[in-house]
Amino acid sequence: MPDETATTWATSREEFIAQWGALGSNWGINRTMAQIHALLMTAPEAMHTEEMMERLHISRGNANTNIRELIGWGLVRLVVKKGERREYFEAEKDVWKMFITIAKERKRRELDPALAVLRKCSEETKSEAAGPGKDFHRQMKELQEFVEFGMKVSDTVASMKHASALQWAMRLLS
Numbered sequence: 309m310p311d312e313t314a315t316t317w318a319t320s321r322e323e324f325i326a327q328w329g330a331l332g333s334n335w336g337i338n339r340t341m342a343q344i345h346a347l348l349m350t351a352p353e354a355m356h357t358e359e360m361m362e363r364l365h366i367s368r369g370n371a372n373t374n375i376r377e378l379i380g381w382g383l384v385r386l387v388v389k390k391g392e393r394r395e396y397f398e399a400e401k402d403v404w405k406m407f408i409t410i411a412k413e414r415k416r417r418e419l420d421p422a423l424a425v426l427r428k429c430s431e432e433t434k435s436e437a438a439g440p441g442k443d444f445h446r447q448m449k450e451l452q453e454f455v456e457f458g459m460k461v462s463d464t465v466a467s468m469k470h471a472s473a474l475q476w477a478m479r480l481l482s
């Protein structure tokens with residue numbers, strides 16, 4: 309019977325890894341990067357690159373590039389094992405910490421540059437008095453304010469402890 313449980317777990321894990329990869333693609337993240345993240349997130353122990361390459365059927369270059377990117381995002385860390393020459397890696401397993409890390413990184417990579425453009429466009433067109441220029445300025449200003457509001461909400465939620473954020477969200481949704 310233990311073999312059946314192991315097979316069920318392994319099958320479910322493979323399904324999760326594939327789905328996480330598909331989700332990553334939908335969110336603008338490399339499919340392989342998302343699959344490596346899922347593999348490490350569900351691994352009982354830290355894994356070395358060769359194990360990941362074998363499990364996901366990917367090249368060393370692809371594995372190394374995506375592992376470094378995950379480290380850059382703060383979702384994976386290098387683990388040193390005494391007496392081992394290989395590098396081992398593990399993923400953050402705390403879902404709340406993972407969410408906060410992803411939210412902060414997406415803000416830095418995507419929202420901050422977009423907000424900079426909105427502010428620039430708004431500033432450059434603030435003297436427009438009528439017509440399409442005035443309408444454009446108003447639209448840029450409204451978008452800027454909306455993005456700034458969303459970022460403040462995101463920063464507030466990110467600074468909360470997990471339980472506090474859940475309580476806040478439940479009050480908000482009630």
